[in-house]
Amino acid sequence: MRKIIHIDMDSFYASVEQRDFPELRGKAIAVGGSPDGRGVVATSSYEARKFGVKSAMSSRQALQLCPDIIFVFPRFDVYKEVSIRIREIFRRYTDLIEPLSLDEAYLDVTEDKKGIGSAIDIAKEIKAAIKGELNLTASAGVSVNKFIAKIASDYNKPDGLTFIGPSKVVKFLESLPIERFFGVGKVTAEKMKGKGIHCGLDLKMFSEAQLIKDFGKSGSFFYNMVRGNDERPVRPNRVAKSISVEDTFERDIFDLDQMKEELDLLCLKLSNRIDLKSVAGRTLTLKVKFADFTLLTRSYTGVHFLSSYQQLKEEAGLLLDKVDFEDRKVRLLGVTISNFFEHEFDGPRNGQLSLFDDSNYRTL
Template sequence: MDTSPIRKIIHIDMDAFYASIEQRDRPELRGKPVVVGGSPHSRGVVATCSYEARPFGIHSAMASHEAYKRCPQAVFVRGNMQKYREVSKGIMDIFYEITDLVEPLSLDEAYLDVTENKLGYPSATYVAREIKKRIKEKTGLNASAGVSYNKFLAKIASDYDKPDGLTVVTPEKAPAFIRELPIGDFRGVGKSTKEKFLEMGVHTGSDLLSWSEEDLVRIFHKRGHTFYNNSRGIDEREVNPYRERKSMGRETTLPHNISEYEDMLPIVKDLLQQVLSRLQADRIRVKCVVLKVKFYDFKQITRRTTLDDPTDDQEVLLAALGEQLEHIASLGREVRLLGVTTSDFHGAGDAAGGRGKVYKTTRYEQLRLF
């Protein structure tokens, strides 16, 4: 069991965020399977879907045409990122009403350290209920919350009883909770890692407990330490309110293949504008811009340009992308996806750093944490 200082961590995850916003704003969509992203006969991908669509096996990152095959009656909706960002900002404002130790992971989820909180409540469960209540009142949307003493368990708990769930994993309940956990739910276990574990006869947390740290490190290298610790309820990562963004990008799957420079350049320019709108709002300049290209045969390449000085000038960055695009066009190959990513940030966004506070408690005080 974890012997590090006990914290009160909440992981908030909005339920089917984009789809729920669309159903909120368009009453005719309520109760129907809604797919956000792409269209029935396009090459787009599903960004998210409503809970009514999930019994059909639809999930995020699925090809839109596959989602249509599984559920022809689904309603496909184009996403509105500006609207989603505005709703997200309102939700994040609620988090900061509770604590300054907020670590956003995306528009619709975040960790909060509420060991000490602005409400003055000793119970993290009570704080989580209050957060869910305020989100519902302000946005009309449901959120699920996981409450525990570390980030690993809080995140898993938030997904345990969706939608509109609240799951608490106390230090006393953690061992039994982890033993029953499917191996695919463990942090860092993707598709290939899950297959490897199943080959090893590891199906649950209980099975994982039987493996030594030495053997797990031998098989999975650095991740072996994480698997060993998580299976014992150990995760010493703190909630970091200053998570530094390393890059920002946008990409789009094209409705049909193109190969001409004149056809690709306007698309790349639009993607760059989308990225710059976020960067300029945060007063961030960049030194590196990357062009991503996926060809008709799904082969993918990236081309990176590093500038001498950081900039947020669209013309400068577009010129760099244009040079890379000319090379792509000279290949004469059909392109199905284009993307633009910026990195090596300078300015307001690159000074982030620091760590959350550490709070020590006695065993008696643990009883009041949850």
């Protein structure tokens, strides 16, 4: 039986800022965005989250929820350096590490380098090393597969450690609220609740065929996840041919300005994932799904490689302008980068921070 740990840093960007600048500690801060309402929030401190401020939220909305919020200029080079040091700590215990982003990763410690044996003890040591060496906190989930370990790491944040052993998996998943399941977003959760599915036990009452009928190809995933079935290995050297982000809206949208704002958020997420993978691509694809589930795509392939937020935002906006909406509402937008450089892109990401203007930030 495998021993999987999922490590998730607590409010990573914001915690690094509060660590490095004592005057920010204990205060509601947002990394990214701006006091004039432009831009989007990359992440927020736990003090800001109490007001409902979340990542990928427009700074305008963040100000409405928390008028005293402090917007902090992001330092992506610092975050990436810290992420490298965190991964060095992981490598003391295993080489089977699968990063998901700068601030989270799966570790397979079925056979650990130190011969500790206990995944719980390894998770404790990792958390202690991150705290002692980097003065940051992480939450850890420990279980028999990736899916359950990821749910566990989010169960008791911040600075939590949750173990879900083989004998506890079924009971834990059956009692879990449906919105806490990884892969179930707001829109899907509301649809499930409309069918009487409020927790894992409710979901378990549906056959795989019925779930596929109601939720498409995701239905098979939902059927297996509620039973704790996940045989995916931890893959330390995944080579992606493309990187995608998309969002299904709670309510179908019609206003073009709102679409562009939503597309802004997607491009920010995509630029962060591109940075993690150290790649750049020549082809950008826009995905639009209408309220009637009609799907449309538009692509751009250029001479130069794209990697920065500003590049993605500009090209995605041009692709959106080419879409004839014909008075149709939109339920989903997505962006994909592909056609990567054949080797890892390790050059400077000119424009990576061009989203942010120093003059927009408060002086502390």
